Amino acid sequence: MITTSCHCGAVTIEFDDRPEFAVACNCSICRRLGSHWIYSQTSKIRILGETKAYAHGDKNIAFHSCPTCGCTTHWSNLNEPETGRMAVNVRLADPEISKSIPLRHFDGADSWTFLD
Template identity: 35%
Template structure:
């Protein structure tokens, strides 16, 4: 995790998956694709070295197989996606809902794919 940032911490619903991010994202993406709408995620994007994730997750891969969508093995909450090929996608998506409503509601939301 890069020094000089105010880190934020969150977790899945049951607390089994713990997440630490270097900072809050400047904005969130309310992705409009069917998959993300059904998962209910609000994505914040980070460089791969700005996130620490600990805890058991299962992986779902769909579409063109560019991303692994991770969810808690206990409560099923979608926590993040990780690129399958970090050389072609050098960032990841974190579901900002892991930080709690009082935190993520302070961040502007954009709608996109």
């Protein structure tokens, strides 16, 4: 299991899966957030603490952050909140853990493909 925590500690996440890789995306929001995403099913991720949600465009997903310290914690799928995929920002995990997961670059801004 991978545990992440925002800076102030109000939000922690338990990620009960083994990600093959993390994703750095260059789309309009991900490049600003600087997040590295690991993905799993909603059922394998537990969010502990209250977050603030932000949805833009066609509002398929909501980006969540800690209302106190502002760290981006995860995104959730608004169309399939119970069964869909969710992504957790692995940069909020212990550096030793995030370092051990290969990072892939995704071209979310343009071609919608991996760049590696």
